[in-house]
Structure formats: C-alpha cells, structure tokens
Amino acid sequence: MNIVMTQTDWFSLFTHFAALSLLGIGGAITTAPDMHRYLVSDQHWLSDPQFTSSIALAQAAPGPNVLFVALMGWNVGLNAGGGLGAGPTAWSLALLGMVVAMTGIMLPSSILTYTATRWAHRNRELRAVRAFKTGMAPIVIALLVATGWLLTSAKNDPVHDWPLWGLTAAATLLVWRTKIHLLWLIGAGAVLGALGLV
Amino acid sequence: MPAELPDPTDLVPNQPHSKTDLFVSFTLLALQGFGGVLAVVQREMVEKKRWMTREQFIEEWAVAQIMPGPNVVNLSMMIGGRYFGLAGAMAALAGILTVPLVIVLVLAVLYGGVADTATAQGALRGMGAVAAGLITATGLKLISALGKNVMGLPVCMALVALTFVAIALLRWPLAWVLLGIGGAGCVWAWIKLGADGGPRAKVSP
Numbered sequence A: 001m002n003i004v005m006t007q008t009d010w011f012s013l014f015t016h017f018a019a020l021s022l023l024g025i026g027g028a029i030t031t032a033p034d035m036h037r038y039l040v041s042d043q044h045w046l047s048d049p050q051f052t053s054s055i056a057l058a059q060a061a062p063g064p065n066v067l068f069v070a071l072m073g074w075n076v077g078l079n080a081g082g083g084l085g086a087g088p089t090a091w092s093l094a095l096l097g098m099v100v101a102m103t104g105i106m107l108p109s110s111i112l113t114y115t116a117t118r119w120a121h122r123n124r125e126l127r128a129v130r131a132f133k134t135g136m137a138p139i140v141i142a143l144l145v146a147t148g149w150l151l152t153s154a155k156n157d158p159v160h161d162w163p164l165w166g167l168t169a170a171a172t173l174l175v176w177r178t179k180i181h182l183l184w185l186i187g188a189g190a191v192l193g194a195l196g197l198v
Numbered sequence B: 001m002p003a004e005l006p007d008p009t010d011l012v013p014n015q016p017h018s019k020t021d022l023f024v025s026f027t028l029l030a031l032q033g034f035g036g037v038l039a040v041v042q043r044e045m046v047e048k049k050r051w052m053t054r055e056q057f058i059e060e061w062a063v064a065q066i067m068p069g070p071n072v073v074n075l076s077m078m079i080g081g082r083y084f085g086l087a088g089a090m091a092a093l094a095g096i097l098t099v100p101l102v103i104v105l106v107l108a109v110l111y112g113g114v115a116d117t118a119t120a121q122g123a124l125r126g127m128g129a130v131a132a133g134l135i136t137a138t139g140l141k142l143i144s145a146l147g148k149n150v151m152g153l154p155v156c157m158a159l160v161a162l163t164f165v166a167i168a169l170l171r172w173p174l175a176w177v178l179l180g181i182g183g184a185g186c187v188w189a190w191i192k193l194g195a196d197g198g199p200r201a202k203v204s205p
Helices: A009-022 A026-043 A049-062 A068-080 A088-122 A127-153 A158-177 A180-195 B018-030 B038-048 B054-066 B071-112 B118-148 B153-169 B173-191
Strands: none
Touching: A009 A026, A009 A068, A009 B118, A026 A049, A026 A068, A026 B038, A049 A068, A049 B071, A049 B118, A068 A088, A068 B071, A088 B054, A088 B173, A127 A158, A127 B054, A127 B118, A127 B173, A158 A180, A158 B118, A180 B038, A180 B118, B018 B038, B018 B071, B038 B054, B038 B071, B038 B118, B054 B071, B054 B118, B118 B153, B153 B173
C-alpha cells in the first residue's frame, strides 16, 4: 500500500507512541489494541496483515517483544516510500519510521522508570519501599505462572493440541529441575514443530 | 552522575565489571530470548552471572513489572544504572535492543518467503509451546525464595494462588489485580515490617 506522510504525520506518530509508552504497564503489548485502532483503522498507515505480522515476527525473533513497535514504524516508512522495491528512498523512510516509533515508545517510560527506580534505590531502607517490594513478590511470581498457563490454554483443542501441552509440561519440568541450556529446548521445540510432531 | 557503590551488606557474589560487560551480557541474554526474555534473565542474572540473589531478582522484577515500558528492558536499565549510573543504564539498554533490532529487521525483509509454509508455522508453534514452559518454570523456581518473605509462607502462597486464579482463570485486567491483591500484599507487608522498619535481616539494593 502507498501512503503520504507529512512532517505533521511523523510528529503525530511520535506523540501517539509516546503517550502509549506511559500507559504500557505490563509491557507495550498491552497497548497493541490501541495501536491497531490508530495505525490501521483511523490513519490507514498500515494494512491489517502488516500489523499482525509485525507482532508475530517480533515474538518469533530473539529479544524483547517490544520490537514489534520497530517493525510497525518500519512498515509505515516503507508504505510512505512506495514499498521495499522502491529503492534507497523507501529504505531510509522505513528507517526513519523505525526510529520515530521506537523513540516514542521507549523514551518516556525509560526516563520515568530510571528516575523512579533510582529514587527507590536511594530510599531502599524506607518502610514504604520495603513494604512495596515485599508485598508484591508473591503477585509477581503468580503472574509468571499465569502467563505460562495463558499461553498454553490458548491452544484449547485437546485432540489436536495434546502433544503441544506435553511439550510445554516437559519444558517446564526440565527448566525447573535441571540446568539444561534453554536454547536446546527452544531448538527441540522448533524441530518437533517443523516435523509436524506437535 | 557518579555510580553508587553496591550495598556492602549484600551477599551478591558478583557484579558487572564494566559498561562493556553490561552491553555484551545483555546482548547475549537478549539473543537467547525467543518468545520473551524473562526465563533467560532469571537464569543468566541469578544462576550464571550471580549479579543478583533470587530474592533481589523478585523484588527488582516487581518494580520493573509495575513501571510502564517493557519489563525486561526496565530491569536491564535498573541493573545497569545501579553499578554505572546513567551510562550503565544506557549500555544495558543498548545491549538488549540493538542486535535483536537488526535481526528482527532482517527477518521482516525475508518474511514474505517462508512465513506461509507449514514447516515454518510448525516450528513457530513448537517454539511457542517451549516458551510457555520456560516462563512457568521460572515462576515455580522463584517460589522457594518466598520462604524469606516477612509476610510468612502461608500468606505468600495464598497471594500467589489468588493472583493466579484472578489472571489465568478469571482473566481480570492486570491493573485491578496489581491494585487489589498487590495493594493488600503491600499493606500486610507494611504492618509486618513494623513502625521501626522491622527486622533488618534482608535489605536488597
């Protein structure tokens, strides 16, 4: 798809992501529904498949999931430059889009987090700071287990998905009880999946 | 901003040597993190590099979780900032983002070729199932650290169970759970810590 991005548009993209940055408690992925509304439905800067594949690719790749935002910015730039085949102009616009989106989503939350955590560290003897950290510890642990559960239960067809559940259970036990390198497990999962066994 | 010296009373066996160490460590860490970096962070920071104890990891993770922004990125900045100030935070942040960003862009460019094949989709499916297991196991491992929590193990386990039910089974919004159950935990911890700051056994940086 082809679009036109003015300087005002780039600025709007930046400010929108900067606002979402401060709302993304629990990770930027929690603001993805609003990004979809803005980029796809309202502004028509991204197509629906571009939006979905940005998220899927970032989750499949190594590194933090927030990189899906970089891919969205990249795709907006590509659309503005006439697509990947349009040559260096399109690539530089894509890079611009990536920088604008990533700076927007990272800058405000990073400044806030850095400042707040430095304060908390300097005041780590304060009863309030200690109460916060101690009181939140069980909740944080439960969130991890719950995330694993949610990822597994999204695949909810027992006849078709039981090998997948078995794989998840095996991975859980191996990581919990052994010191096996995590990459071996990920690799085994990829091979089993590629062969169609899970 | 000068780097703060780590609290000498802490029993952390190790710490990053330099900003380069931070950058390289977090780059390697990020590159192992398929489907999220969290399981890798716990293993690398606590079990291998020993930059934090298990208890410290949970406490720092609680803070990283409640601040806006990607929690693994938040955690890397907190660790970097602790030892080398703002420059350390930037080094850790650059480490966790730069190389993965290049990789994800290359993947995006190659995407059209393979993403529709059954093999690629199957591999993604298998990797996703393993990633779910890694995250669950990380949570299970950390439960043993709750033994040192001032609230006591029974209360901690009750809070774990409540939170799991609320998020995994009832699908309540995260903000409610953090405010409600998390808030109750903080108030209880505040009471147990006592007005004079409570037992001084365990204070983490």
